Amino acid sequence: xxxxxxxxxxxxxxxxxxxxxxxxxxxxxxxxxxxxxxxxxxxxxxxxxxxxxxxxxxxxxxxxxxxxxxxxxxxxxxxxxxxxxxxxxxxxxxxxxxxxxxxxxxxxxxxxxxxxxxxxxxxxxxxxxxxxxxxxxxxxxxxxxxxxxxxxxxxxxxxxxxxxxxxxxxxxxxxxxxxxxxxxxxxxxxxxxxxxxxxxxxxxxxxxxxxxxxxxxxxxxxxxxxxxxxxxxxxxxxxxxxxxxxxxxxxxxxxxxxxxxxxxxxxxxxxxxxxxxxxxxxxxxxxxxxxxxxxx
Numbered sequence: 001x002x003x004x005x006x007x008x009x010x011x012x013x014x015x016x017x018x019x020x021x022x023x024x025x026x027x028x029x030x031x032x033x034x035x036x037x038x039x040x041x042x043x044x045x046x047x048x049x050x051x052x053x054x055x056x057x058x059x060x061x062x063x064x065x066x067x068x069x070x071x072x073x074x075x076x077x078x079x080x081x082x083x084x085x086x087x088x089x090x091x092x093x094x095x096x097x098x099x100x101x102x103x104x105x106x107x108x109x110x111x112x113x114x115x116x117x118x119x120x121x122x123x124x125x126x127x128x129x130x131x132x133x134x135x136x137x138x139x140x141x142x143x144x145x146x147x148x149x150x151x152x153x154x155x156x157x158x159x160x161x162x163x164x165x166x167x168x169x170x171x172x173x174x175x176x177x178x179x180x181x182x183x184x185x186x187x188x189x190x191x192x193x194x195x196x197x198x199x200x201x202x203x204x205x206x207x208x209x210x211x212x213x214x215x216x217x218x219x220x221x222x223x224x225x226x227x228x229x230x231x232x233x234x235x236x237x238x239x240x241x242x243x244x245x246x247x248x249x250x251x252x253x254x255x256x257x258x259x260x261x262x263x264x265x266x267x268x269x270x271x272x273x274x275x276x277x278x279x280x281x282x283x284x285x286x287x288x289x290x291x292x293x294x295x296x
Contacts, residue, residue, distance in 0.1 A: 024050035028085045028094040036073070037101045038295050039109075039118065043070045044081070048092075051085030059098070074109065076102040076296050107295040108136060108261075112146070112288060114273050117214075117266035118295075119195055125183040128197055128207065128260035133294050135176070135210055141292040147171040148213075148282045151274045153250060156198055156213035157290055171283065172211070179206040180258075188259040189240055191249040192217045193270065195261035207258050214263060216274045217249035225251060 029047040036042060046054065046068040056064040058071050059079035073079065077100055084093040106121040106129055121129040135141060145162035146155045148171070161174035180197065182205040190196065194215040197207030225236055225244060228251050236244075244251060263270065276284045 026050040026085065026087050026090050026092045028083050028092040030068075030081075030083050030094065030096070032081075032096075032098055035101075036099065037103050038073060038076045039103070039107070040073045040100050041070060042073060042098065044068055044083075046083070048083070048085045050087050051092075052088070053086040055084040055086070057082040057084075073098075073100045074293070074295060076100045102296050106133065108132070109293045109295060110266075111291040111293070112269065112273065114288070115266055115269035117263045117269050119261050119263045121195075121261040122185070122188065122259075124185045124188070125258060125260040127180050127183055128258055131180055131209065132212070132260070136292040136294050140176070140210065141290055144290055145171070146273060146284065146288040146290060149274055149276060149278050149284050149288070150282050152216060152218045153274075154213040154215050154217070155270060155273045155288075156211065157288075158198070158208070158211035160210065170281065172281070175211060176209040178209045180209060181206055183258050183260065184255055185259070186234070187240075189236075189243070189249065190215050190217065190251055190253045190257075190259060191243045191262075192247040193263035193267050194249065194259050195263065196253065196257045196259045199257060205256065205258075214270055215250050215253075216270050217247070219248045220244040220251055228252060228254065 027049045031045045031047055032042055054065055054067055056069055059081050060073065062071065064071070079098045079100065080095055081098050082093060082095045084091055106123065108119050108121060110117045110119060121132060123129065141158060143163045144157055144160065145165065146157040147159055147162045148156040159171050159174040160176070162171050165171060192215055196213055198211035198213055199205060199207045225241055229235055232255055234255065273288055276286065276288060279285050
């Protein structure tokens with residue numbers, strides 16, 4: 001009896017260990033946002049209990065061991081996401097379908113070794129948009145070069161002759177064998193990030209079937225815009241003037257070359273490419289390749 005009383009007394013004082021608490025019951029669960037459109041940045045909220053190790057399979061060939069990871073789905077589709085949690089030798093798994101809808105806008109990715117640009121192609125220039133998408137889906141642009149780079153102006157690519165071109169080869173004259181009628185839209189201007197079609201000096205200002213440029217541009221002042229208005233006999237809106245003041249660009253190209261898209265993420269990639277060392281005919285001394293993907 002004395003020993004029992006002593007044991008209880010020491011337990012109350014915390015001298016003897018109390019019985020270990022039972023581990024939480026193992027249960028796997030997670031949630032994610034609704035109404036996702038590609039490209040979708042999805043944060044998964046882990047709602048599991050009792051887990052010590054977490055294994056995520058995002059259904060697109062990638063995995064993670066984070067507790068509540070964030071993952072980017074670049075294309076639409078129904079992805080089966082599996083979460084497995086482990087506690088010692090025990091494990092529990094749960095699978096859920098994550099639906100990623102096609103984007104409302106026409107979006108493309110332009111991948112380079114200097115980073116990836118996400119761009120929108122405009123519905124108001126359907127001939128240029130549809131042609132670019134067609135070529136991209138055929139893999140036409142993959143492996144081609146930004147063969148003409150002028151810092152403070154633009155980066156240009158899309159010449160099929162640039163694929164595996166020798167360093168001394170003259171580039172800029174290649175194409176798919178056709179031109180595209182000009183699609184000038186008053187609201188589309190050459191601010192930084194604008195994507196426009198290159199062209200030869202032809203009276204109808206028809207565009208190259210494949211070559212395009214992305215504007216880096218330079219600071220733009222009110223006087224420059226005033227002069228262009230007088231020369232071209234049109235007027236910039238207050239919003240367009242503000243855009244040029246904020247972002248800079250190349251307004252002298254407005255109404256001369258068709259703007260058909262814009263970079264919406266990755267403007268810094270333009271700056272990095274525009275800063276490369278160039279040689280004859282503004283060609284980068286080190287090749288700047290591209291890969292183009294349509295986001296669906």
